[in-house]
Amino acid sequence: MGVFTCRRARPRGVRGWITPLFATCVALTQAIATPHAHAQDPTRLTIMVSGTAKMIYLPATLAQRLGYFRDEGLEVELLSQPAGVDAESELLTGFAQGVVGFYDHTIDLQAKGKEVRAIVVFSQVPGEAELVSTRLPATVGTMRDLRGHTLGVTGLGSSTSFLTRYLMAQQGLSAADYTMLPVGAEHSFAKALRSGRIDAGMTTDPIASRLVRNGEARVLLDLRTLESTRAALGGPYPAACLYLQSEWLEAHPELATKLAHAFVRTLRYMHAHDAEDIAAHMPPEFRRDHPELYVKALAAALPTFSADGRMPDDGPPTVLRVLAASNANARSKLLDPHIDLSRTYTNKFVDQVRERR
Template structure:
């Protein structure tokens, strides 16, 4: 069975600009990655403990990668922008992160493609410290405040920019501060470094339960996501470099089978059973709270891993609000995802 590793991988410094030296380095690294044993894989996860990425750990714990003849190592990187850096340098063969990075990278001249979509909602929530007055009732009321995101260039920053823009606020009307996720996010809110911020479960549920925060805007259900973003929003997914994908379609098919099998398991088993299969440190001091949050999240996960038809245009529109490249350059959404591999799984049933 593959190795479950919760250590944080080191960031590799790709931040949207590519020098000639770095371009050459990436080309060599990619060639090296293509030459490796394709059955031994490293997948970067944008925070293994985040509930939105639970299918990665669950597939590992259930032995579904092993059943496909794959030796998969999962490494945790709190911010999606850092996880994509590991992919571009060839350190990892795939990323379990937000779909919006496939669009962002195409705008920067890099081709990656999502092959399994986990859900149609971000699974995030904007929480505000209970130290703030009760008059803070909307994103607009966060003018002049410091807002926490996992990283600058991370999906939480894309969503925050869009939501604030929708309220008529510009980037100069508030401050975005990268504070990571989970414990580091909690510490930043608790210490007053941030007034509010965007994060996922189980962190949201723990902060609300402790009375330290309240939910200002919820993107954890399909109804609230459509109301805030104007459509379904495919977020958590597995994406791969297109060059690697085209060189190893058989391995990609195995990954897709393992993940679709996991998604089906999630819809045929209860939250208590699934929670019990997670590493103990994921549940920490409040296992009952974790299980409750998971039960609420389970209906938002896909049953088949397919990309929803209205998803990519919605994500592009949101991304374009804060990303000039996505706004000004032609983006071919058909090159950012494929349903080919999950459809093969469905056909084999």
């Protein structure tokens, strides 16, 4: 079945000099050892997932649990990072061969002179919801009403921060009108909301549905359906995907084809089975104390997942527009002709899978 590993993000705070020194030594050891190991056996791959428990990234774990990587002759290790910005760092250092994260990072990285490319798109919506604590009065009913409040995101430079900036800017608010606080995802996000560190924030299922069900939060803005995503962002927003460094992709097209085939098989499986069957393949800790709520949230999410892994034609321009509007400092680099969207994704590998069918 392969290897399933959930690795925590590296600590950001400084707790004396021993902890960061130890973390640095471990990171250097991994960076040195991993390329050597992969050089010995190129079919052993490491993929960073921007939160393995997040429902939007479910195809990664499902592909492994179904044995689809193994069927392709690959040994894939999935490692979890709560924020996409941390996962992309592991890719750029060469520690990982791929990232399951948001497509918007491919555009953001190109603006910074880095070339990565999405080869399988999982969905056309972010799968995120802006939640507001029920401690706040019911009069807080729009993003504009969050002026002066502290908003939680997974990390600074993460997709949730891009979307938050854009949605607030659409309401005529600048970054000075609110505080954006990185609080991670899943349980760390819930803890921050419960403790009052944040008043609202953007997160995914299953934690979003759990907080709403518990009466701890209500949905202020929903980006979990295509209709609501089009209304809020002006078009489809391809989000969860598999992306790879372009240089690695060009050097290992056969491995990329195998990965694409495993993921497209997974997406087809998801469209051919119900939520209860799919949930049964997930690790028990993903469902935790409310398995029926997990199944319900998954059933609602299933229609948003792609059946073929292709990038929609109108998706990349929407993402570019959102990024340019959300980041004033990088706007000039994100606007044409500086960004070549054709270099941020390719349908070549998923099309090959369709031809093999």
